[in-house]
Amino acid sequence: MTGITSENLKGTTYDVARIREDFPILRREVNGHPLVYLDNAASAQKPQVVIDTLDEYYREHNANVHRGLHTLSEEATTAYEEGREVSRRFINAGSLEEVIFVRGTTEGINLVAQSYGRTHLQRGDEVLITYMEHHSNIVPWQIVCEQTGATLKVCPIDEHGQLVWESFEALVGARTKIVAFAHISNALGTINPVRRMVEKAHEVGAVTVIDGAQAAPHLRIDVQALDCDFYTFSGHKMFAPTGVGVLYGKKHLLEAMPPWQGGGDMIKTVSFERTVYNALPYKFEAGTPIIAGVIGMAAAMRYLEEVGLDRIAAYEAELLEYGTRRLQEIPGLRLIGTASQKAGVLSFVMDVAHPHDIGTILSHEGVAVRTGHHCAQPLMDFFQVPATVRASLALYNDRDDLDALVRGLEKVRRLFA
Amino acid sequence: MCAGTIEPRHLYRDLILDHGRRPRNLGRLQRPSHRAEGDNPVCGDRLTLFLRLEDEVIREIGLEVRACAICTASASMMSELVKGGAKTEALECASAFKALMAGQEPATHLGDLLSLSAVRQFPSRIKCAELAWHALEAALAGSKSMVTTEEVGS
Structure with a gap:
């Protein structure tokens, strides 16, 4: 039972495209769109080496x-x-x-x-x-x-x-x-x-x-x-x-x-x-x-x-910053959770639509997010929201995933505004 | 199955969006004879239904709703359909609506509510559409307790 010897992971730059190749499920299509999996905080996908x-x-x-x-x-x-x-x-x-x-x-x-x-x-x-x-x-x-x-x-x-x-x-x-x-x-x-x-x-x-x-x-x-x-x-x-x-x-x-x-x-x-x-x-x-x-x-x-947890953390921090910036450009979107020290999660609500409706539209676009109270009902009460949409990142996500999320949210705005 | 193969526009028809944005019969009644709360803890849909019955007829109906478009629209259309009708008719409508969600032919005229028939292609949303109806049944049964989508199953 050997570990991986993937050459993908060597080197100093973080090559997300090659990491994505290690996760077979990312090659599947959902509703005619490439899967954009942003529900990692609920459960993450498995690399080939784990499956093998x-x-x-x-x-x-x-x-x-x-x-x-x-x-x-x-x-x-x-x-x-x-x-x-x-x-x-x-x-x-x-x-x-x-x-x-x-x-x-x-x-x-x-x-x-x-x-x-x-x-x-x-x-x-x-x-x-x-x-x-x-x-x-x-x-x-x-x-x-x-x-x-x-x-x-x-x-x-x-x-x-x-x-x-x-x-x-x-x-x-x-x-x-x-x-x-x-x-x-x-x-x-x-x-x-x-x-x-x-x-x-x-x-x-x-x-x-x-x-x-x-x-x-x-x-x-x-x-x-x-x-x-x-x-x-x-x-x-x-x-x-x-x-x-x-x-x-x-x-x-x-x-x-x-x-x-x-x-x-x-x-x-x-x-x-x-x-x-x-x-x-x-x-x-x-x-x-x-x-x-x-x-x-x-x-x-x-x-x-082998990928390196420090490299993963650095890459994800950059991705989170990008995602935060993109989401803040959407009118009527409110981020829930804006701590100075943050990892992996973009939780938000929109003025035009309930999180559940947003989740349905995004799913149609192949974008998987979590909508609901995230098993943290007291927290939802604190922020006075019934639920949020949560996009959560993992080491295989990239800017294209976040761009797809933003395109989906623009569709939400067009439909509900 | 295959929810995503249906365009969201088929789910979110104009009629539904309109009721979702501007629910009818909004507000609590001063002196309700019946009331029930509905809660879908999974997605955060919550509503309270107020009824004033006289001689087994629903004279007044009021809604407080904080929910998704599907839940809100279903509650709003329901309030229009059952207002002024007999209690027995309202219960028949509830059965018919559940039949619609189960993919069966509804035995009673449901009017605008037929626009929600596409919901059955989105299994995770059926509970949203049914919440107001469970509340209606609970209210008419005299139950003061909260109904939740998790207890009523379906």
């Missing part, structure tokens, strides 16, 4: 892991555990024991809320989140607060969609036990000052949980530099298959946490009287793990490393 890796796994190596003595099981186990090492490197975790495979960001947050939160929170304690969180970083905390009697606090944002730092500082206090926030907001694209937020939380001894779902495909993650306690992200938004993701946790915290789910693989010995749990990271991986998903995700991580 999955294909090869199922054709050549498929078996259960950590169990069989036979060749296939050993091969599958090796590939699966290689995936852990690739994941460790991808986020610069200190050890393999700190890398737990989960179904995705949502499961990662729920695991922390139920295993860490439920055993550490009590009445009077506070969990702090921000106004820009995805529902998956709100609801798990509401649930655990209800279970433990802790209180959920929400840090406000300003009209650009940026955290209000003074409020954050004021809200982090002696009662604060957990601070959970997005690295990058899915609905706005705001990049939070995560390093400072972690530092602030640590001043009062609170534990930090970072939702990295939108960060993983766009920038280099270094959990040791961030010094965060937990960090979680999904594979499918970073060009890997659906149904797999990573939860990073500091070893001393994970060791002290009870298992979240019981079953096979997470145990050492079982009798009806007593069960001894397995060591990290297996303690948190009950049942047959997401074998193919992890192997596919490792292929995606290797791909991103």
Whole structure:
């Protein structure tokens, strides 16, 4: 199971045309137009190398892991555990024991809320989140607060969609036990000052949980530099298959946490009287793990490393600037989310049409965007919009994609104005 | 299937755009006998329907609507169709409209609402067109609770 050796990716300039060749779906037509895929924040497309890796796994190596003595099981186990090492490197975790495979960001947050939160929170304690969180970083905390009697606090944002730092500082206090926030907001694209937020939380001894779902495909993650306690992200938004993701946790915290789910693989010995749990990271991986998903995700991580996450971030920043400029030229269009530090997202409303109508017209033009509340209803209320249109970028998007978006929006204006 | 092969102009006919821009019977009623709210949490369509019935006849109808053009137009045309008619007729219209969305022949005269028949080619938009009708049924059933597209299915 080798990684790619694509010559496409060598060199110093960012050749988006050659990167596009790595993604077969971009060659398809939609409604008579070339596909313009701008719904990457919802789910990203897969490069050939990920598709091939999955294909090869199922054709050549498929078996259960950590169990069989036979060749296939050993091969599958090796590939699966290689995936852990690739994941460790991808986020610069200190050890393999700190890398737990989960179904995705949502499961990662729920695991922390139920295993860490439920055993550490009590009445009077506070969990702090921000106004820009995805529902998956709100609801798990509401649930655990209800279970433990802790209180959920929400840090406000300003009209650009940026955290209000003074409020954050004021809200982090002696009662604060957990601070959970997005690295990058899915609905706005705001990049939070995560390093400072972690530092602030640590001043009062609170534990930090970072939702990295939108960060993983766009920038280099270094959990040791961030010094965060937990960090979680999904594979499918970073060009890997659906149904797999990573939860990073500091070893001393994970060791002290009870298992979240019981079953096979997470145990050492079982009798009806007593069960001894397995060591990290297996303690948190009950049942047959997401074998193919992890192997596919490792292929995606290797791909991103070969392209270079710093190059991707620089290219996307330029593309975002171009897209912002083009959208601002459209009369009656209002950008939602204008933070100074932003990545990958152009969220907007138009005066002539509801986001849902805009989405239908764009789809007809082959342009895929997300319309709706983006699983962030409190944020929509804050900006007093029912929904937005969200165009979200990935490493394979180019100026032509954004030009197609703008042409589609001009059609919207002609039809509805 | 194949929503995109149909020109958006077939979906957004002039009649629909007109009702979408200037919905009829807009505003809340002073003393409604029935009301219901409709919510499509997926796309953010939201409306409140007010009815004043007398002797099982819809004497007055009022709408508060913050929704897409399809939802707004459907609500507006619905309000014109059922106003002044019997409750039973309104419920027949609701059934007929749902039949239209399901690709069947509506059993009742639907007038301008037939202009929404192209919506059925856009499966993700059918809920938008049906929201006002679910609210109408909920209001007439005496339900004060909110109806959402997610609970009513379809």
